[in-house]
Amino acid sequence: MTQLCDAILVVDDEADFARGLARLIQKGFPSHPVVVKAEGQAALNFMQERPCALMITDLRMPWMDGFTLLTQAHAIKPSMSVIVLTGFGTIETAVTALKAGAYDFLTKPIDQDCLYRVVSRGLERTELLHENKRLRYLVATCNPRQTII
Numbered sequence: 001m002t003q004l005c006d007a008i009l010v011v012d013d014e015a016d017f018a019r020g021l022a023r024l025i026q027k028g029f030p031s032h033p034v035v036v037k038a039e040g041q042a043a044l045n046f047m048q049e050r051p052c053a054l055m056i057t058d059l060r061m062p063w064m065d066g067f068t069l070l071t072q073a074h075a076i077k078p079s080m081s082v083i084v085l086t087g088f089g090t091i092e093t094a095v096t097a098l099k100a101g102a103y104d105f106l107t108k109p110i111d112q113d114c115l116y117r118v119v120s121r122g123l124e125r126t127e128l129l130h131e132n133k134r135l136r137y138l139v140a141t142c143n144p145r146q147t148i149i
Helices: 015-028 040-049 066-076 091-099 112-141
Strands: 007-011 034-037 052-058 081-086 104-107
Touching: 007 015, 007 040, 015 034, 015 112, 034 040, 040 052, 040 066, 052 066, 052 112, 066 081, 066 091, 081 091, 081 112, 091 104, 104 112
Parallel strands: 007 034, 007 052, 052 081, 081 104
Antiparallel strands: none
8 A cells, every 4th residue: 555645743832742753753654744833723724735644733732722623623634644642641531532533542651662553553544535535536427338348
């Protein structure tokens, strides 16, 4: 399966953590550019300008929390996989995030193997959704007079 060349977006107000996470992701997924944004509105603006395959967002941020960002991001790009990340993880918070449309939920500190596994699955999910949409379009626009022999 071919990978999309869409960006991976990391949104976290803790600049050092975000840059370190971006370097770690870039090391594991070199074919995807990794972009860091410090707050939700900047992330939304970026998504409107450039395709994103995956977003990893902190839950607690000033101005716009991760739940609000998740909802607004899905309004812009419904097929994008979103991973919610927090240092204050509880089962209730994870369930709320998943019900809100998050693909997965991670807690800080992050285990590298777990991060790579979740990012890989999230990218694959986004790619499958794009392929599904493309195939549905092809079927809908197919000439019914053509026959397969």
